[in-house]
Amino acid sequence: MFLKGYLPYRLNLLAELTSESTRQIYRRRHGLTRPEWRVLVNLAESPSLTASELCALVPAHKTKISRALVALERRGWVKRESDARDRRVSHAALTPRGRSAFARIRPEMEAATEAMLAPLGAEDRRKIDEGLAVLERLFERAPPATGPGAGNRD
Amino acid sequence: MFLKGYLPYRLNLLAELTSESTRQIYRRRHGLTRPEWRVLVNLAESPSLTASELCALVPAHKTKISRALVALERRGWVKRESDARDRRVSHAALTPRGRSAFARIRPEMEAATEAMLAPLGAEDRRKIDEGLAVLERLFERAPPATGPGAGNRD
DNA sequence: GGCTAGTAGTTGAAAGTGTAACTATCAACG
DNA sequence: CGTTGATAGTTACACTTTCAACTACTAGCC
Numbered sequence: 056m057f058l059k060g061y062l063p064y065r066l067n068l069l070a071e072l073t074s075e076s077t078r079q080i081y082r083r084r085h086g087l088t089r090p091e092w093r094v095l096v097n098l099a100e101s102p103s104l105t106a107s108e109l110c111a112l113v114p115a116h117k118t119k120i121s122r123a124l125v126a127l128e129r130r131g132w133v134k135r136e137s138d139a140r141d142r143r144v145s146h147a148a149l150t151p152r153g154r155s156a157f158a159r160i161r162p163e164m165e166a167a168t169e170a171m172l173a174p175l176g177a178e179d180r181r182k183i184d185e186g187l188a189v190l191e192r193l194f195e196r197a198p199p200a201t202g203p204g205a206g207n208r209d
Numbered sequence: 210m211f212l213k214g215y216l217p218y219r220l221n222l223l224a225e226l227t228s229e230s231t232r233q234i235y236r237r238r239h240g241l242t243r244p245e246w247r248v249l250v251n252l253a254e255s256p257s258l259t260a261s262e263l264c265a266l267v268p269a270h271k272t273k274i275s276r277a278l279v280a281l282e283r284r285g286w287v288k289r290e291s292d293a294r295d296r297r298v299s300h301a302a303l304t305p306r307g308r309s310a311f312a313r314i315r316p317e318m319e320a321a322t323e324a325m326l327a328p329l330g331a332e333d334r335r336k337i338d339e340g341l342a343v344l345e346r347l348f349e350r351a352p353p354a355t356g357p358g359a360g361n362r363d
Numbered sequence: 364g365g366c367t368a369g370t371a372g373t374t375g376a377a378a379g380t381g382t383a384a385c386t387a388t389c390a391a392c393g
Numbered sequence: 394c395g396t397t398g399a400t401a402g403t404t405a406c407a408c409t410t411t412c413a414a415c416t417a418c419t420a421g422c423c
Binding site (some may be wrong): 298 | 370371372373374
């Protein structure tokens with residue numbers, strides 16, 4: 056079978072399988088889309104970020120980031136303030152409610168991931184990490200001409 | 210950073226990066242969606258398949274399969290015949306045109322994948338395969354309660 | 364036969380995504 | 394200043410995906 060050994064197929068399938076249980080958490084339990092969840096994570100790790108910075112960090116296309124920020128702002132989890140020097144940019148930061156939401160969701164996500172990997176021993180985990188690290192290095196070296204919609208270029 | 214070491218995130222990101230160049234081929238060059246492409250591949254490897262069988266093989270939710278089959282049929286690449294014994298099921302098969310389309314696209318896909326992996330030596334490739342194989346075994350053992358929308362259950 | 368329950372596949376509406384404009388702003392150069 | 398070209402972010406529209414019915418059919422049971 057052609058597809059079975061085909062790397063992009065294998066990765067897509069495994070990505071879906073491993074994301075399934077965690078997706079239930081941010082989606083069903085907390086009503087977040089994946090871009091919203093990722094924006095939340097990144098904002099939790101920074102005092103504030105611009106949309107462009109989020110584009111690079113998430114990574115995601117700027118329309119996804121824009122819509123995720125609108126949704127999180129509407130929910131009261133994010134506050135934006137426009138930059139004093141450059142009024143095109145605005146800085147997004149989590150509100151206290153956003154911060155506490157993240158503190159609530161994050162452990163659920165980690166628990167779900169750990170539950171999924173529970174059957175694996177240290178050696179298996181090392182193999183997974185090593186394999187993925189090879190690919191990650193590959194894409195660092197050969198910088199994505201245009202990432203997965205990661206760019207901000209038009 | 211929380212996300213950086215987070216397995217579903219890493220897999221999703223790598224899946225997107227590795228799929229980027231091949232996606233251009235089936236999408237831009239040949240006007241196929243991903244489900245259409247996968248249905249095409251699976252039909253190319255079987256004399257005929259029902260929608261349910263495709264759901265399990267692709268794997269994908271039955272609405273994706275249904276729509277992919279409609280599109281491929283409209284394009285003249287797939288022919289469907291309803292089963293004589295059970296008139297709910299119909300058997301899809303590639304037409305000669307579908308077969309030759311696949312024969313045209315497949316090598317392009319393989320070349321793009323190989324080009325992407327070109328910088329990697331045998332040892333690195335083995336590591337990737339080993340890591341992914343660990344995960345694949347994990348999900349074989351713990352069969353996806355409901356796959357990535359793979360099911361046909363309602 | 365005629366219920367009932369279940370399966371194969373399709374359809375419709377809502378949500379999410381991708382692409383391409385578009386607005387607003389800045390910076391550089393005349 | 395004011396024009397030109399770039400950048401930050403939003404909006405509009407078409408397309409894809411998801412979810413929940415829905416149709417058509419089969420099978421078991423009385």
